[in-house]
Structure formats: C-alpha cells, structure tokens
Amino acid sequence: MSSKPSNQKTILSEAFISFSGMTLGSVFRYIFSIVMARFLGAQMLGIYSLGNAVTRIAEIFALMGLDNGVLRFVSRDTENSENVNNSIYSSLKAGLLSSIIISIILFLSADFIVNNLLNEDKFLITVIKVFAISLPFSVLTLISSFATQAFKILKYKIFVNQIVNPLTLLIGFLASYYLLGTKLSILIPTVTSAVIGLIFIVKFLRNFAQINLKNIINSKVDEEILRFSIPLMFVSAIGIIMHWVDIVMLGVLSSAIDVGMYHPIDRTAGLVRMILFAFAGIFAPIFSEHYFNKNIPGMKESYQSSSKYILMFSLPVFIFLFVFASPMLLLFGSEFDNAFALKILLTGIFIQTIFGLGSSTLSMSGNTSINLINVSIALILNISLNYILIPLYGIVGAALSTAIALFILSILRFIENIVLMKLNLFSIKLIKPIISGLITFLIYSNAKNIFLNLFSLDSILGLIVYLLVHFALVLLTYFLIYFLMGFDEEDKELINSFKTKLI
Numbered sequence: 001m002s003s004k005p006s007n008q009k010t011i012l013s014e015a016f017i018s019f020s021g022m023t024l025g026s027v028f029r030y031i032f033s034i035v036m037a038r039f040l041g042a043q044m045l046g047i048y049s050l051g052n053a054v055t056r057i058a059e060i061f062a063l064m065g066l067d068n069g070v071l072r073f074v075s076r077d078t079e080n081s082e083n084v085n086n087s088i089y090s091s092l093k094a095g096l097l098s099s100i101i102i103s104i105i106l107f108l109s110a111d112f113i114v115n116n117l118l119n120e121d122k123f124l125i126t127v128i129k130v131f132a133i134s135l136p137f138s139v140l141t142l143i144s145s146f147a148t149q150a151f152k153i154l155k156y157k158i159f160v161n162q163i164v165n166p167l168t169l170l171i172g173f174l175a176s177y178y179l180l181g182t183k184l185s186i187l188i189p190t191v192t193s194a195v196i197g198l199i200f201i202v203k204f205l206r207n208f209a210q211i212n213l214k215n216i217i218n219s220k221v222d223e224e225i226l227r228f229s230i231p232l233m234f235v236s237a238i239g240i241i242m243h244w245v246d247i248v249m250l251g252v253l254s255s256a257i258d259v260g261m262y263h264p265i266d267r268t269a270g271l272v273r274m275i276l277f278a279f280a281g282i283f284a285p286i287f288s289e290h291y292f293n294k295n296i297p298g299m300k301e302s303y304q305s306s307s308k309y310i311l312m313f314s315l316p317v318f319i320f321l322f323v324f325a326s327p328m329l330l331l332f333g334s335e336f337d338n339a340f341a342l343k344i345l346l347t348g349i350f351i352q353t354i355f356g357l358g359s360s361t362l363s364m365s366g367n368t369s370i371n372l373i374n375v376s377i378a379l380i381l382n383i384s385l386n387y388i389l390i391p392l393y394g395i396v397g398a399a400l401s402t403a404i405a406l407f408i409l410s411i412l413r414f415i416e417n418i419v420l421m422k423l424n425l426f427s428i429k430l431i432k433p434i435i436s437g438l439i440t441f442l443i444y445s446n447a448k449n450i451f452l453n454l455f456s457l458d459s460i461l462g463l464i465v466y467l468l469v470h471f472a473l474v475l476l477t478y479f480l481i482y483f484l485m486g487f488d489e490e491d492k493e494l495i496n497s498f499k500t501k502l503i
Contacts, residue, residue: 021155022274025162032170033267037260037332039177040186043121046260048186050120050251051127053244054113055106055135055190060237062102062139066091067146068236068363069229073222074150075288081209088147088209089219092140094226096216099139106132118251123183130187137194144201148208152286156204160197168193231368238375242382242405246398249386254394262341262395264332268321269346275314276356279306283357288364300423303361308429311354315437316478318350320471323444330463341399348403351410354425358413361423370416378409429488436481444474 037045070091074084110128114120145157172189180188205211247266250259283306290298321328325339325346362371382405389397417423448470457463 021158021162022278025158025166026271026274028163028166028170030267030271032166032173033264034331035170035173037264037336040182042257042260042335044182044186044260045263046251046256046258047121047124047127049247049259049263050118050256051124051131051186052190053247053251054128055131057237057241057244057248058102058106058132059099059135059138059142060233060240062095062099062135063142063233063236064094064098064226065229065232065234065236066095066225067142068232069225070143071146071150072228072288072364073225074147075152085209085215086219087222087225088205088211089216090222090225091143091147091229092211092216093219094221095139095143096136099136103132103135106135118248120251120256124256126183127186131190134191134194137191137198141194141198141201144198144205144211148201148205151208156201156207160201160204164200165193165197168196228368231372232363235363235368235371235375238372238379242375242379242402245379245382246386246402249383249390250395250398253387253390258395261336261338262398264329264336265338265342265345265395265399268325268328268342269349271321272314272318272346272350272353273356275310275317276353279310280357280360283360287361291365296422299361299421303357303417303423304425304427304429307354307357307425308427308433310357311430312433312482314350314353315433316440316475318346319437319441319444319478320474321346323441323448323474324467324470327457327463327467330457331460331467338395341396344396344403345399348399348406351403352406355410355414358410358417358423358425361417361421362413365421367416367420370420374409374412374416377412378405381405381408432482432485435485436478439481440474440478443477444470 036048040048070087073087107129110125110132113128114122114125118124141160145161148156169189172192173185176188177185202211247259247262250262283302286302287299289295290302322343325342326337329337329339329342359371359374362368362374382401385401385404386398389401391397393400414425417425457466
C-alpha cells in the first residue's frame with residue numbers, strides 16, 4: 001500500500017515533464033505547419049501531408065510493435081542489467097532489419113502508389129522515395145525512446161521527440177526554403193530530423209545500456225519480444241492508418257488541395273491529444289508493473305487518477321479550440337478557414353483523449369488481441385464512412401467519419417476495461433473538472449467577441465495576440481472555478497509536484 005503515493009507522485013512528476021515537453025513540441029510542430037501553409041499554399045502542403053502519411057503508415061510496419069515490446073520487457077525488471085541489455089539489443093536489431101526492408105519496399109513502390117492509388121503530381125513520387133530513406137533512422141529512434149521510457153524516465157524521449165525533432169523540422173524547412181527552394185524545403189527536413197533525433201537518443205540510451213553497433217549486430221532476436229510485439233504492430237498499424245486515413249482518402253477521392261486544406265484542421269484538433277500522451281507515457285510502465293505484481297488497488301488508483309488529470313487539463317484546451325476555431329485556422333491563411341470541420345474532428349479527438357488510457361491498460365495487461373479487434377472495427381467504420389461522406393461533404397465528411405470512428409472505439413475500450421479488469425474510468429473525481437468546464441464553456445461561448453475590437457485579426461501578429469490573450473483568459477477562468485470548489489489531496493499533491501519541478 002505504501003507504493004501508492006510513490007507511484008502517483010511518479011506519474012505526476014513525469015507527466016509534468018512530458019506535458020512541458022509536448023507543449024513545446026506541439027508549438028514547434030504547429031508553427032512548422034503554419035509556416036508551410038503560408039509559404040507553400042494548399043497544394044504543396046497537401047503533397048507533403050500525403051507523403052508524410054504514406055511514410056508514417058510504412059513506419060509502423062517497420063517498427064513491428066517493438067516500441068511497446070521493449071517498453072514492457074525492460075520495465076518489468078529494470079534491475080537485471082543482463083536482461084535489460086538483451087531486450088534492448090534484440091529490439092534494435094529486429095527494428096533495424098525490418099526498417100531497411102520496408103524502406104526498400106516503399107522506395108520501389110512509390111511510382112505505383114502515386115500513379116495508381118493517389119493519381120497526384122509526380123513530385124509526390126520523389127517525396128515518398130526521399131521520406132523512405134528516413135525510415136531506419138526514425139524506427140531506431142522510436143525503439144530507443146521507448147527503451148529509456150521503460151526506466152520510468154520520460155525526459156530523454158520527450159527531449160528528442162518533442163523538442164529536437166520538431167525544431168529540426170522547422171529550422172530545416174526555413175533554411176531549405178530560402179537557400180534551396182520550395183521542393184527541397186519539403187524533402188530535406190524529414191530526413192535531417194530523423195538522423196539528428198537518432199544521434200541524440202542513442203547518446204541518452206547509453207546511460208542505461210552499452211549501446212554500440214557491434215552489440216546490436218551480435219545479439220540474438222528475442223522471439224518472446226516478437227510474439228508480444230507483432231500483434232501490437234497490427235494494433236498500431238491500424239491505429240496509425242486510422243489517424244491518416246482521412247488524409248489518404250481525401251487524396252484518393254478528392255485532390256492534394258483538399259488534403260492541404262484539411263492539414264491545419266487535423267493539426268489543430270490534434271493539440272488536445274498532447275494531454276493524453278503526456279500521461280500515457282509514464283502511466284503505461286507503472287500500470288504494467290501493477291498488473292505484473294497483481295496489485296489491483298494500484299491499477300485502479302493509477303487509472304482513475306490519471307484519467308482525472310487528463311480530463312482536467314484537456315478540457316480547457318478543448319473549450320478554447322472549439323470556441324475560437326475560426327481564428328485558430330486563420331493562422332494558416334484565410335483560404336484554410338473551415339471551423340465547422342474543425343469542431344467536428346476536435347470533438348472526436350477529445351472523446352478519444354478522455355478514454356485513451358483504456359488502450360494502454362489493455363495492452364499492458366496482455367489483451368493485445370482485443371485492442372486489435374477494437375481498432376480494426378474503428379478502421380473499417382472510418383474507411384466506410386469516408387468513402388460515403390467525402391464525395392458528399394468533402395473535408396467535413398472526412399472530419400465526421402473520423403469523429404464517429406473515434407467515439408465507437410472509445411466506447412469499446414471503456415466497456416472492455418470494466419468487464420475484463422473492473423476498471424471504471426468514471427469516479428467522483430471527475431465532477432469538479434466537468435463543472436468547471438461547463439461553466440467556462442458557457443461563459444466564452446457567449447462572450448468571445450467582447451474584446452474583438454481591441455485586436456486587428458487582419459495581421460498575423462494581431463491574430464496571435466488575440467488568441468494568446470483569450471487562451472490565458474480561458475485557462476484563468478477554468479482553474480479559478482476549479483479552485484473555488486476546493487482542492488482534494490490529489491490536487492495538493494499535483495501542485496506540490498509542479499512546485500518541485502519549477503523550483
């Protein structure tokens with residue numbers, strides 16, 4: 001029982017690091033998307049998005065679920081250095097081999113994908129081929145990142161994935177655009193980011209294991225890790241395909257211009273997810289340890305407390321993005337304004353965020369096949385709805401299809417966690433965040449234009465100031481209402497954790 005405060009403190013402490021890093025990462029990626037949209041326009045942004053979507057889907061098959069595999073097997077027994085080293089070496093070797101194979105396949109199939117499936121500009125062939133070269137680097141980076149996370153330390157993974165990679169993308173794009181031109185500015189940043197990210201994460205991983213190419217090559221691929229990881233590969237693959245399917249199907253059923261128009265919507269709605277990822281990263285190894293030790297109270301406590309904080313921090317972000325959807329999209333340019341589609345997709349992603357830890361609990365408890373069935377159902381539904389709705393409603397149809405699929409997926413996970421492990425997301429802990437959110441939403445839904453005359457939304461600077469001021473007001477209102485309802489012990493522990501990290 002004494003481990004409860006310690007584990008909860010670990011979740012809060014590491015989640016704070018994760019959230020801080022993901023906030024910076026989200027800002028860099030969002031600026032990267034804004035800069036690309038304003039510099040390149042909808043069509044070239046669409047070509048980049050399609051190339052990135054195809055590459056990310058291929059990446060999951062190259063990864064083979066080894067990110068989750070190394071996380072689970074290392075986190076179970078971090079004190080046994082021999083087992084830790086063998087698990088890491090084995091995962092890196094398998095990932096290196098598979099990523100080289102998938103990279104070659106993607107490179108050789110680029111012409112077929114573009115000419116027969118997407119029917120887009122020939123430059124997309126070059127984009128996919130160049131992006132394919134980055135796969136071995138990005139796969140090894142992901143496996144190494146999850147290996148460091150297995151030690152219940154998130155700062156290395158966060159620093160590389162949320163700061164180094166997006167900052168490299170942004171700097172690489174601007175440098176390439178001004179020095180080398182439009183097309184190379186699309187090609188160079190992705191490869192550069194993957195290589196630099198790998199260099200950094202390997203350096204950090206050496207704090208835990210003796211990482212060198214000789215040890216990796218001479219290691220034996222652990223079949224037990226593969227048996228666990230490969231089913232997760234299909235889960236992850238379906239999840240990633242579902243994440244990108246609206247982009248890809250817009251490319252198939254519409255055009256690169258519509259894809260480019262949809263990119264800011266997808267990127268903006270995805271900002272809510274950073275709260276889930278911040279907590280899921282440290283929650284997974286802790287829950288895995290509880291499950292391995294058959295600590296039922298620990299499983300329930302970590303699940304409900306983490307879910308409360310995900311709701312608590314994601315709700316004001318959701319409210320702000322929902323109420324100020326139009327000015328958020330204006331950041332990308334006047335041609336990108338489709339607030340209705342953003343509100344639809346944002347709602348679906350918010351639901352996914354609230355119920356998102358249900359996926360981690362199923363995976364870490366060994367129920368990978370159930371996770372596979374869940375995401376398969378959601379993917380089939382998403383594809384079917386996209387096929388019907390995109391020709392009828394275009395971008396709005398793509399957003400609606402994804403939102404419905406995410407809602408169904410969330411309900412399935414919620415029910416299965418109750419049935420299989422008696423883990424109920426809902427508790428009395430959620431009342432204060434919900435009440436605070438409802439009041440804040442009602443206030444700003446009716447008062448969002450009060451200060452409009454004080455800002456000029458025609459200039460990018462005026463627009464940014466307008467959005468920052470209102471985001472601060474939403475946060476202030478939400479947490480003031482929460483404060484007036486009183487803090488419980490968990491809230492005080494959260495505040496103390498923040499103070500410790502800030503001092």
